[in-house]
Amino acid sequence: MNKITTRLTAAATPTAPALVLRPWTEADAIHLVDLYQDAALRRWTSAGIDDLTDAEQWVLTQQRGWEAADRRSFAVLESPDGRAEGRLVGHVVVKGVLPGSESAEVGYWTAAYARGQAVAPRALEATAEWAFGTFADAGLLHLELLHQVDNTASCRVADKCRFPLASTLPAAPPDFPHDGHLHIRTHR
Known part of the structure; x- marks a missing residue:
């Protein structure tokens, strides 16, 4: 695999360390095996990560996304000094950035032990800024964030990161068994 060197940072808060x-x-x-024991994350x-084989396959899928240039996934780590990598606290991804496409999708999750430390909004904000800065010349105008309607924490993250609610989407089983919210952030 080619080594991907993209690295983003998010500033510390008064109560939480910086992020890499x-x-x-x-x-x-x-x-990942330990993180996916969390019922809320599941x-x-x-993703259904039950063992190390599942976790290794999931990581390989993320790496292949970078190589195919259609999925850019980031591990989110605490950074006590703003540079060094510490404990894994989350994940953020930009999916579907293709030449000539005006929109792409973002997603994220936060480890149970890091919730309440603004990990998701800081990671999402850094990633959105990076995506618009990197792909605006290729036509990227909008980032879409989708989540189930009953995921109120994701609504709060979307709001903090300037992704206003655009619409409610009907369930589409089996892949999307519940109604969803679509939030869209437009590049300035």
């Missing part, structure tokens, strides 16, 4: 966002590596897989995400 970088592409997923094989070494991250072991941490409820809101589509």
Whole structure:
């Protein structure tokens, strides 16, 4: 695999360390198994990570997305000094950035032990700014954020990151068994 060197940062808050966002590596897989024991994470995400083999496959899928240039996934890590990588606290992704496409989708999750530390909004904001800065010349005008209507935490994150609610989408089983919210952020 080619080494992807994109690295983003998000500033510390008064109560939480800075964040480093970088592409997923094989070494991250072991941490995913523990993180996916969280019932809330399993409820809101589509990945089913039950063991190290599942985690390694998931990481490989993220790496292949970078290589195919259609999915850019970042591991989100605490950074006590603003540079070094610490504990894994989340994930953020930009999906579907294709030449000539005006929109792409973003998604994220936060580890249970890091919730309440503004990990998702800081990581999403850094990623949105990066995506618009990197792909605006290729035609990117909008980022879409989708979540189930009963995921109120994701609504709060979307609001904080300037993704206003655009519409409510009807359920489309089996892939989308519940109604969803579509939030859209437009590049300035």
